[in-house]
Amino acid sequence: MKNKKQNAVVYCEGAFNTTNGKTAHGLVRFSGRYNVVAVMDSTLKGRDAGVVLDGINRDVPLVKSVEDAFEISLMRNLELTHFVVGLAPDGGRLGARARDDIVVAIEFGLNVDCGLHDFLTDDAELVSLAADCGVELVFVLGHPSYYPRFGFRPAGVRGFRAPYPIPDENADAWMVKELKPGVMERFAGTVECASVLMHPAYWIE
Secondary structure, eight states, X not given: OOOSOEEEEEEOTTTTTSGGGHHHHHHHHOXXXXXXXXXXXGGGTTSBHHHHHHSOOOSOBEXXXXXXXXXXXXXXXXXXXXXXXXXXOGGGOOOHHHHHXXXXXXXXXXXXXOOSSSOGGGOHHHHHHHHHTTOOEEEEEOOTTTGGGGTOEESGGGTEEOSSOOOGGGGGGEEEEXXXXXXXXGOOEEOOOOGGGOSGGGGOX
């Protein structure tokens, strides 16, 4: 399941020029997983993210909407594939505006990568919308007595390895949910997640 760099819009509405935008800052400076096409922050629309961040033009425009990010990608002959939440708000919780923008991203067919404390998989409406828009598999590292009630099952025994090794005693905490019947049989391998979560510290139960 390893892929080349994915073209992404980084979501940082109202926070890119603040300390709450530190995740987005890191992605603009360097990302081994994403090619950052644009950063979404309507308060800074029209400026270059690199210039705002540290005075270096990185050719990463700040835009006000997902639609604007798609326009940029089309102008550059790129296929936009990911919507990466680059906010790090106090408490790590998604606000109502952010959730609304995630809905738009899903409706546009983008993969949504979010490492905040709000698990998108807990939101039945978002999961249903994702299924309607073609999302096939959802992975989570969480409590094995909680997530099965939402249809999640152990992923390791089904051929899906986590980005980092998980101790055998916690193997059942790495889970997958099939949003399209039968699709699980078509895939196997090591799952690659958002670059902001690609660190061993996040995979210790």
